[in-house]
Amino acid sequence: MKKNVWLFSLLLFTLILSGCGQSIQDPLNWELEEFTFTNQENEQIGLADLKGEVWLADFVFTNCTTVCLPMMANMTDLQEQLKQEGLDVKIVSFTADPAFDTPEVLKSYAQNYGADLTSWHLLTGYSSETIDKFAIENFKTIARKPEDQDQAMHGTSFFLVDQNGVVMKDYNGLKPPVDDIISDIKILAAEE
Structure with a gap:
């Protein structure tokens, strides 16, 4: 009987410890370089402004006729699900067409998708060469x-x-994979 209680206690202790030590599986660990670009409100937003925040990033542009449409719809849906989960996550979208995508164009574009712009920065204010180099070097x-x-x-x-x-x-x-994204965000939020 003592042996069974001891085994049960050991198993319970192991389960508790394993739940506390969750971490991101196979993290990429790509450190971002400093940046400062202009968002849809004509504000300067940079890496320093996002320190201490968990955030999602992507690359889109407003004249896109293919993949950006589902990407924007998916990110807007994800933003709503994150809010429902009580997760405070910023979203940062870098335009791949900065010559056309002014702050005003980006703001109108995001509003058409129903994006909550209080936690979403759509960035521009750089050259095409700058964003191409930045995307390759930082996000591969x-x-x-x-x-x-x-x-x-x-x-x-x-x-x-x-x-x-x-x-x-x-x-x-x-x-x-919305469930995986939410799960990974919860892991990072727990590390604060």
């Missing part, structure tokens, strides 16, 4: 607008960034 993705085309090329991932400005995970932005 492209954000390139060929000069002779009206469509930009960009990745379709959603990126999870921790409170220290480190990219922890990337997810398919066309079919986001």
